[in-house]
Amino acid sequence: MTIICETCDQDIDCRVGYSNRRIQPLGFSCPHCESQLGITLDTSDAPQSNFNFDGCKPSTTAPIPFEGHNPFLDLHLDFPVRSGKYEMGRTPYMMAMDDLQVASGDDIEKAHAMMQLHSSRLNVLNEMAEQADDIKRLINLYHGRNKQLFQKRAATFLDRSEVTSLLPQDINATLYCVIAKVFFPFTVFEHGKEISQGMPHLMQRIDSEKLGEFIDVLDESKFLIDLQRDVLKIYPKIFDAELPLRPALFLDLTGNTKAEKAATRVSSQDFSGLKDLYKDVVEILSRQLVLVAGFNNLLHRGDANCFKAIGGGKLRDLQKYSTKSLSDKFKYLDDCWYKVDPEAYNLGLRNAIAHNNVHYCGVDQIVTFTPGGGRLSQSATEHMSFLGFMRLLLVAFREMHNLNHVIKSLFYYKFLIHDKAAEKACQTKSF
16 A cells, blocks of 8 residues: 655555454654654454554555555564565565575475464464453462462463462462463573473582572562562563564574564554663563572582682672672673573663663664763764664563573472471471
8 A cells, every 4th residue: 555644745655464463553654754654454353454544644546556656665563574665476474484494494394384383473472462451460469468369360361270279389380370371472481491490400409508598588688579579570561562572583483684684663662662671671680690690609619698709809798799780790600500691681772771872763773872871972872773672672581581480499499398497497496
Protein backbone atom coordinates (compact mmCIF):
# COMPACT_ATOMS: atom_id res chain seq x y z
CA MET A 1 0.00 0.00 0.00
CA THR A 2 0.98 3.64 -0.41
CA ILE A 3 0.40 5.91 2.56
CA ILE A 4 0.46 9.68 2.89
CA CYS A 5 2.22 11.31 5.84
CA GLU A 6 -0.28 13.73 7.39
CA THR A 7 2.53 16.03 8.50
CA CYS A 8 4.31 16.63 5.18
CA ASP A 9 1.72 15.21 2.72
CA GLN A 10 4.39 13.07 1.04
CA ASP A 11 3.86 9.51 -0.22
CA ILE A 12 5.55 6.39 1.17
CA ASP A 13 5.28 2.92 -0.38
CA CYS A 14 4.85 0.14 2.22
CA ARG A 15 4.69 -3.63 2.03
CA VAL A 16 3.02 -5.04 5.15
CA GLY A 17 4.08 -8.55 6.12
CA TYR A 18 1.71 -10.57 8.26
CA SER A 19 2.70 -12.00 11.64
CA ASN A 20 0.63 -14.53 13.58
CA ARG A 21 0.16 -11.93 16.30
CA ARG A 22 -3.48 -10.87 16.57
CA ILE A 23 -2.72 -7.15 16.97
CA GLN A 24 0.32 -5.96 15.03
CA PRO A 25 1.39 -2.38 15.82
CA LEU A 26 3.86 -1.25 13.17
CA GLY A 27 5.76 1.98 13.74
CA PHE A 28 8.30 3.91 11.70
CA SER A 29 9.54 7.40 10.94
CA CYS A 30 8.51 9.26 7.83
CA PRO A 31 11.54 9.24 5.50
CA HIS A 32 10.59 12.74 4.33
CA CYS A 33 10.03 14.67 7.58
CA GLU A 34 10.94 12.18 10.37
CA SER A 35 7.46 12.30 11.93
CA GLN A 36 6.46 9.16 13.81
CA LEU A 37 3.88 7.15 11.89
CA GLY A 38 1.95 4.04 12.79
CA ILE A 39 -0.07 1.32 11.11
CA THR A 40 -1.86 -1.20 13.30
CA LEU A 41 -2.98 -4.42 11.68
CA ASP A 42 -5.79 -6.25 13.46
CA THR A 43 -6.44 -9.84 12.36
CA SER A 44 -9.13 -10.57 14.95
CA ASP A 45 -11.65 -11.03 12.14
CA ALA A 46 -9.38 -13.14 9.91
CA PRO A 47 -9.34 -13.68 7.02
CA GLN A 48 -10.42 -10.03 7.00
CA SER A 49 -7.69 -7.53 7.88
CA ASN A 50 -8.44 -4.28 9.65
CA PHE A 51 -6.00 -1.38 9.50
CA ASN A 52 -5.77 1.67 11.74
CA PHE A 53 -3.49 4.56 10.83
CA ASP A 54 -1.71 7.02 13.11
CA GLY A 55 -0.17 10.13 11.58
CA CYS A 56 -0.76 8.83 8.07
CA LYS A 57 -3.55 7.68 5.77
CA PRO A 58 -3.79 5.29 2.82
CA SER A 59 -3.51 6.79 -0.62
CA THR A 60 -6.43 6.23 -2.97
CA THR A 61 -4.63 7.31 -6.13
CA ALA A 62 -1.24 5.57 -5.98
CA PRO A 63 -0.47 3.08 -8.76
CA ILE A 64 -0.16 -0.66 -8.13
CA PRO A 65 2.45 -2.11 -8.33
CA PHE A 66 4.83 0.53 -7.02
CA GLU A 67 6.59 2.57 -9.69
CA GLY A 68 9.66 3.30 -7.54
CA HIS A 69 9.21 7.07 -7.26
CA ASN A 70 8.50 7.02 -3.50
CA PRO A 71 10.62 5.86 -0.57
CA PHE A 72 9.87 2.20 0.15
CA LEU A 73 9.50 0.47 3.53
CA ASP A 74 9.06 -3.22 4.30
CA LEU A 75 7.05 -3.70 7.49
CA HIS A 76 7.14 -6.94 9.49
CA LEU A 77 7.23 -7.69 13.22
CA ASP A 78 8.91 -11.09 13.17
CA PHE A 79 12.07 -10.72 11.07
CA PRO A 80 14.95 -8.28 10.59
CA VAL A 81 13.81 -5.92 7.84
CA ARG A 82 16.28 -4.21 5.50
CA SER A 83 15.82 -0.84 3.94
CA GLY A 84 16.23 -0.39 0.21
CA LYS A 85 14.32 -0.36 -3.04
CA TYR A 86 11.20 -2.39 -3.65
CA GLU A 87 11.73 -5.81 -5.20
CA MET A 88 8.68 -7.90 -6.00
CA GLY A 89 8.79 -11.19 -4.10
CA ARG A 90 11.73 -10.17 -1.89
CA THR A 91 9.60 -10.09 1.24
CA PRO A 92 11.06 -10.11 4.77
CA TYR A 93 10.02 -13.77 5.09
CA MET A 94 11.86 -14.75 1.91
CA MET A 95 14.95 -12.82 2.98
CA ALA A 96 14.77 -14.52 6.37
CA MET A 97 14.65 -17.91 4.66
CA ASP A 98 17.71 -16.91 2.63
CA ASP A 99 19.53 -16.05 5.87
CA LEU A 100 18.58 -19.41 7.38
CA GLN A 101 19.71 -21.25 4.28
CA VAL A 102 23.12 -19.60 4.57
CA ALA A 103 23.26 -20.32 8.31
CA SER A 104 22.37 -23.97 7.69
CA GLY A 105 25.04 -24.45 5.05
CA ASP A 106 22.49 -24.60 2.22
CA ASP A 107 20.57 -27.39 3.95
CA ILE A 108 16.99 -26.55 2.96
CA GLU A 109 15.45 -29.05 5.36
CA LYS A 110 17.46 -27.67 8.26
CA ALA A 111 16.59 -24.10 7.27
CA HIS A 112 12.87 -24.92 7.36
CA ALA A 113 13.31 -26.59 10.75
CA MET A 114 14.99 -23.43 12.04
CA MET A 115 12.12 -21.32 10.74
CA GLN A 116 9.69 -23.69 12.46
CA LEU A 117 11.57 -23.21 15.73
CA HIS A 118 11.33 -19.43 15.37
CA SER A 119 7.62 -19.69 14.60
CA SER A 120 6.98 -21.95 17.59
CA ARG A 121 8.65 -19.46 19.93
CA LEU A 122 6.64 -16.62 18.45
CA ASN A 123 3.40 -18.58 18.85
CA VAL A 124 4.11 -19.00 22.57
CA LEU A 125 5.05 -15.33 22.72
CA ASN A 126 1.75 -14.38 21.07
CA GLU A 127 -0.15 -16.35 23.70
CA MET A 128 1.82 -14.95 26.64
CA ALA A 129 1.65 -11.36 25.38
CA GLU A 130 -2.14 -11.54 25.45
CA GLN A 131 -1.89 -12.44 29.15
CA ALA A 132 0.84 -9.97 30.11
CA ASP A 133 -1.26 -8.11 32.70
CA ASP A 134 -2.43 -11.35 34.33
CA ILE A 135 1.16 -12.61 34.44
CA LYS A 136 2.30 -9.44 36.17
CA ARG A 137 -0.41 -9.78 38.81
CA LEU A 138 0.43 -13.45 39.33
CA ILE A 139 4.13 -12.78 39.88
CA ASN A 140 3.28 -9.96 42.28
CA LEU A 141 1.23 -12.42 44.35
CA TYR A 142 4.38 -14.43 45.10
CA HIS A 143 5.62 -11.81 47.57
CA GLY A 144 2.13 -11.09 48.89
CA ARG A 145 0.73 -12.38 52.16
CA ASN A 146 -1.86 -14.72 50.66
CA LYS A 147 0.30 -17.61 49.50
CA GLN A 148 -2.69 -19.87 48.96
CA LEU A 149 -4.10 -17.36 46.48
CA PHE A 150 -0.78 -17.44 44.64
CA GLN A 151 -0.91 -21.24 44.48
CA LYS A 152 -4.52 -21.11 43.29
CA ARG A 153 -3.93 -18.56 40.53
CA ALA A 154 -0.73 -20.27 39.46
CA ALA A 155 -2.52 -23.61 39.16
CA THR A 156 -5.12 -22.03 36.89
CA PHE A 157 -2.42 -20.42 34.77
CA LEU A 158 -0.35 -23.61 34.57
CA ASP A 159 -3.50 -25.67 33.90
CA ARG A 160 -2.75 -28.17 36.65
CA SER A 161 -4.11 -29.23 40.02
CA GLU A 162 -3.61 -26.71 42.80
CA VAL A 163 -0.63 -27.28 45.07
CA THR A 164 -2.07 -26.90 48.56
CA SER A 165 1.27 -26.88 50.35
CA LEU A 166 2.35 -23.49 51.67
CA LEU A 167 5.86 -24.63 52.52
CA PRO A 168 8.33 -22.07 51.15
CA GLN A 169 10.08 -24.63 48.94
CA ASP A 170 6.76 -25.57 47.30
CA ILE A 171 5.76 -21.95 46.75
CA ASN A 172 9.21 -21.37 45.29
CA ALA A 173 8.77 -24.35 42.97
CA THR A 174 5.47 -22.97 41.72
CA LEU A 175 7.02 -19.58 41.03
CA TYR A 176 9.75 -21.03 38.86
CA CYS A 177 7.26 -23.21 36.98
CA VAL A 178 5.40 -20.02 36.08
CA ILE A 179 8.61 -18.29 35.00
CA ALA A 180 9.66 -21.29 32.91
CA LYS A 181 6.36 -21.33 31.03
CA VAL A 182 5.97 -17.60 30.51
CA PHE A 183 9.48 -16.66 29.49
CA PHE A 184 10.40 -19.73 27.49
CA PRO A 185 10.49 -17.79 24.17
CA PHE A 186 13.07 -15.34 25.52
CA THR A 187 15.42 -17.79 27.21
CA VAL A 188 17.76 -20.64 26.28
CA PHE A 189 16.41 -23.69 28.09
CA GLU A 190 19.68 -25.61 27.99
CA HIS A 191 21.55 -22.84 29.80
CA GLY A 192 19.07 -22.70 32.66
CA LYS A 193 18.99 -26.48 32.90
CA GLU A 194 22.77 -26.65 33.13
CA ILE A 195 22.86 -24.18 36.02
CA SER A 196 19.92 -25.74 37.86
CA GLN A 197 21.46 -29.20 37.65
CA GLY A 198 24.97 -27.97 38.41
CA MET A 199 24.25 -25.88 41.51
CA PRO A 200 23.50 -28.82 43.87
CA HIS A 201 26.76 -30.50 42.85
CA LEU A 202 28.64 -27.22 43.28
CA MET A 203 27.24 -26.71 46.78
CA GLN A 204 28.15 -30.27 47.76
CA ARG A 205 31.80 -29.38 47.12
CA ILE A 206 31.67 -26.55 49.67
CA ASP A 207 32.11 -26.92 53.42
CA SER A 208 28.56 -26.89 54.82
CA GLU A 209 29.47 -24.64 57.75
CA LYS A 210 31.03 -22.00 55.51
CA LEU A 211 28.16 -22.24 53.05
CA GLY A 212 25.77 -21.80 55.96
CA GLU A 213 27.59 -18.65 57.05
CA PHE A 214 27.27 -17.29 53.51
CA ILE A 215 23.54 -18.00 53.46
CA ASP A 216 23.08 -16.43 56.90
CA VAL A 217 24.68 -13.21 55.68
CA LEU A 218 22.48 -13.15 52.58
CA ASP A 219 19.41 -13.85 54.70
CA GLU A 220 20.04 -11.51 57.62
CA SER A 221 20.94 -8.60 55.34
CA LYS A 222 17.85 -9.38 53.20
CA PHE A 223 20.17 -9.21 50.21
CA LEU A 224 18.87 -12.44 48.69
CA ILE A 225 15.15 -11.77 49.11
CA ASP A 226 15.49 -8.17 47.92
CA LEU A 227 17.50 -9.29 44.91
CA GLN A 228 14.91 -11.89 44.01
CA ARG A 229 12.14 -9.31 44.39
CA ASP A 230 13.89 -6.91 42.00
CA VAL A 231 14.58 -9.69 39.49
CA LEU A 232 10.89 -10.57 39.54
CA LYS A 233 10.03 -6.94 38.78
CA ILE A 234 12.04 -7.17 35.56
CA TYR A 235 10.33 -10.26 34.18
CA PRO A 236 6.95 -8.65 33.37
CA LYS A 237 8.71 -5.59 31.96
CA ILE A 238 10.29 -7.71 29.25
CA PHE A 239 6.85 -7.82 27.66
CA ASP A 240 7.19 -4.06 27.17
CA ALA A 241 9.97 -4.98 24.76
CA GLU A 242 8.21 -7.96 23.21
CA LEU A 243 7.56 -6.43 19.80
CA PRO A 244 11.09 -5.26 18.90
CA LEU A 245 12.59 -8.38 20.51
CA ARG A 246 10.94 -10.61 17.92
CA PRO A 247 13.51 -9.98 15.15
CA ALA A 248 16.27 -10.11 17.79
CA LEU A 249 15.13 -13.66 18.59
CA PHE A 250 15.51 -14.53 14.91
CA LEU A 251 19.20 -13.64 15.11
CA ASP A 252 19.63 -16.60 17.49
CA LEU A 253 19.32 -18.76 14.42
CA THR A 254 21.53 -16.88 12.00
CA GLY A 255 24.08 -14.86 13.93
CA ASN A 256 23.82 -12.57 10.92
CA THR A 257 25.55 -9.36 11.98
CA LYS A 258 25.04 -7.84 8.54
CA ALA A 259 21.30 -8.26 8.93
CA GLU A 260 21.55 -6.76 12.40
CA LYS A 261 23.31 -3.68 11.11
CA ALA A 262 20.99 -3.20 8.14
CA ALA A 263 17.70 -3.99 9.84
CA THR A 264 15.22 -1.30 10.76
CA ARG A 265 12.64 -0.98 13.49
CA VAL A 266 9.08 -1.65 12.43
CA SER A 267 7.33 -2.17 15.76
CA SER A 268 5.58 0.70 17.51
CA GLN A 269 8.23 0.77 20.25
CA ASP A 270 11.55 2.56 19.99
CA PHE A 271 14.74 3.04 21.95
CA SER A 272 13.52 5.90 24.14
CA GLY A 273 10.91 3.69 25.78
CA LEU A 274 13.26 0.77 26.39
CA LYS A 275 16.68 2.18 27.26
CA ASP A 276 16.01 2.28 31.00
CA LEU A 277 15.03 -1.38 30.96
CA TYR A 278 18.54 -2.30 29.81
CA LYS A 279 20.06 -0.07 32.49
CA ASP A 280 17.91 -1.74 35.16
CA VAL A 281 18.84 -5.24 34.00
CA VAL A 282 22.54 -4.41 34.13
CA GLU A 283 22.14 -2.96 37.64
CA ILE A 284 20.62 -6.26 38.76
CA LEU A 285 23.39 -8.22 37.04
CA SER A 286 25.88 -6.20 39.07
CA ARG A 287 24.17 -7.32 42.27
CA GLN A 288 23.87 -10.93 41.10
CA LEU A 289 27.64 -11.00 40.67
CA VAL A 290 27.90 -10.78 44.46
CA LEU A 291 26.46 -14.30 44.59
CA VAL A 292 28.84 -15.45 41.87
CA ALA A 293 31.79 -13.98 43.78
CA GLY A 294 30.70 -15.53 47.07
CA PHE A 295 30.53 -19.00 45.57
CA ASN A 296 33.80 -18.45 43.75
CA ASN A 297 35.56 -17.56 46.99
CA LEU A 298 34.04 -20.56 48.77
CA LEU A 299 35.22 -22.90 46.02
CA HIS A 300 38.76 -21.53 45.74
CA ARG A 301 39.54 -20.32 49.26
CA GLY A 302 36.90 -21.83 51.53
CA ASP A 303 35.44 -18.50 52.63
CA ALA A 304 32.87 -16.33 50.85
CA ASN A 305 34.68 -13.19 52.02
CA CYS A 306 38.17 -14.23 50.92
CA PHE A 307 39.20 -12.69 47.59
CA LYS A 308 42.35 -13.20 45.59
CA ALA A 309 44.77 -10.30 45.86
CA ILE A 310 44.68 -8.09 42.76
CA GLY A 311 47.49 -5.64 42.00
CA GLY A 312 48.91 -5.95 45.49
CA GLY A 313 45.57 -5.17 47.13
CA LYS A 314 42.93 -7.44 48.58
CA LEU A 315 39.24 -6.86 49.18
CA ARG A 316 38.18 -7.08 52.80
CA ASP A 317 34.92 -8.96 52.26
CA LEU A 318 31.80 -9.38 50.10
CA GLN A 319 30.36 -6.17 51.50
CA LYS A 320 33.30 -4.26 50.04
CA TYR A 321 32.93 -6.16 46.77
CA SER A 322 29.26 -5.20 46.56
CA THR A 323 30.22 -1.51 46.59
CA LYS A 324 32.62 -1.84 43.67
CA SER A 325 31.68 -0.56 40.23
CA LEU A 326 30.55 -3.21 37.78
CA SER A 327 33.70 -2.84 35.69
CA ASP A 328 35.81 -3.57 38.78
CA LYS A 329 33.76 -6.56 39.89
CA PHE A 330 34.81 -8.75 36.98
CA LYS A 331 38.50 -8.73 37.86
CA TYR A 332 37.87 -10.33 41.25
CA LEU A 333 36.23 -13.41 39.70
CA ASP A 334 39.40 -15.46 39.31
CA ASP A 335 39.06 -18.81 37.53
CA CYS A 336 35.31 -18.37 37.91
CA TRP A 337 32.93 -21.32 38.14
CA TYR A 338 30.27 -19.30 36.28
CA LYS A 339 30.97 -18.27 32.72
CA VAL A 340 29.98 -14.61 32.61
CA ASP A 341 28.62 -13.62 29.20
CA PRO A 342 30.55 -10.49 28.16
CA GLU A 343 27.99 -9.86 25.39
CA ALA A 344 25.45 -8.88 28.07
CA TYR A 345 27.45 -5.95 29.38
CA ASN A 346 27.90 -2.75 27.40
CA LEU A 347 29.10 -0.54 30.22
CA GLY A 348 29.60 2.46 27.95
CA LEU A 349 25.96 2.37 26.87
CA ARG A 350 24.78 1.72 30.40
CA ASN A 351 26.69 4.76 31.68
CA ALA A 352 25.46 6.92 28.81
CA ILE A 353 21.84 5.98 29.55
CA ALA A 354 22.31 6.66 33.26
CA HIS A 355 23.70 10.13 32.52
CA ASN A 356 21.33 10.88 29.61
CA ASN A 357 24.18 11.05 27.11
CA VAL A 358 22.32 9.15 24.43
CA HIS A 359 20.46 10.11 21.25
CA TYR A 360 18.20 8.03 19.04
CA CYS A 361 17.42 8.78 15.39
CA GLY A 362 14.11 7.21 14.38
CA VAL A 363 14.76 7.48 10.64
CA ASP A 364 18.19 5.84 10.63
CA GLN A 365 17.36 3.55 13.58
CA ILE A 366 20.72 4.43 15.13
CA VAL A 367 21.54 4.89 18.81
CA THR A 368 24.38 7.36 19.37
CA PHE A 369 25.84 7.45 22.85
CA THR A 370 28.73 9.11 24.66
CA PRO A 371 30.05 6.93 27.51
CA GLY A 372 32.13 9.78 28.95
CA GLY A 373 29.71 12.57 28.13
CA GLY A 374 28.80 15.50 30.32
CA ARG A 375 32.32 16.87 30.51
CA LEU A 376 33.49 20.21 29.18
CA SER A 377 35.85 18.54 26.73
CA GLN A 378 34.24 16.66 23.86
CA SER A 379 34.14 12.89 24.32
CA ALA A 380 34.15 10.14 21.72
CA THR A 381 30.75 8.89 20.61
CA GLU A 382 29.71 5.36 19.70
CA HIS A 383 26.91 4.04 17.52
CA MET A 384 24.60 1.04 17.60
CA SER A 385 21.65 -0.04 15.47
CA PHE A 386 18.30 -0.34 17.20
CA LEU A 387 18.19 -4.07 16.49
CA GLY A 388 21.72 -4.34 17.88
CA PHE A 389 20.43 -2.71 21.07
CA MET A 390 17.49 -5.12 21.23
CA ARG A 391 19.88 -8.02 20.81
CA LEU A 392 21.96 -6.61 23.68
CA LEU A 393 18.85 -6.32 25.86
CA LEU A 394 17.88 -9.91 25.06
CA VAL A 395 21.33 -11.28 25.96
CA ALA A 396 21.39 -9.25 29.19
CA PHE A 397 17.93 -10.51 30.15
CA ARG A 398 19.08 -14.08 29.54
CA GLU A 399 22.11 -13.53 31.75
CA MET A 400 19.85 -12.21 34.51
CA HIS A 401 17.52 -15.18 34.05
CA ASN A 402 20.41 -17.65 34.21
CA LEU A 403 21.68 -16.10 37.43
CA ASN A 404 18.16 -16.23 38.81
CA HIS A 405 18.65 -20.00 38.81
CA VAL A 406 21.46 -19.40 41.31
CA ILE A 407 19.01 -17.46 43.49
CA LYS A 408 16.50 -20.29 43.14
CA SER A 409 19.10 -22.88 44.14
CA LEU A 410 20.19 -20.86 47.17
CA PHE A 411 16.61 -20.68 48.39
CA TYR A 412 16.12 -24.42 47.91
CA TYR A 413 19.28 -25.13 49.89
CA LYS A 414 18.16 -22.73 52.60
CA PHE A 415 14.66 -24.20 52.88
CA LEU A 416 15.52 -27.88 52.56
CA ILE A 417 18.92 -28.18 54.23
CA HIS A 418 20.18 -25.06 55.99
CA ASP A 419 17.02 -24.14 57.91
CA LYS A 420 16.34 -27.75 58.89
CA ALA A 421 19.90 -28.17 60.14
CA ALA A 422 19.59 -24.97 62.17
CA GLU A 423 16.27 -26.14 63.62
CA LYS A 424 17.77 -29.50 64.53
CA ALA A 425 20.73 -27.80 66.21
CA CYS A 426 18.37 -25.66 68.30
CA GLN A 427 16.43 -28.74 69.38
CA THR A 428 19.65 -30.48 70.38
CA LYS A 429 20.72 -27.50 72.48
CA SER A 430 17.36 -27.40 74.23
CA PHE A 431 17.97 -30.93 75.50
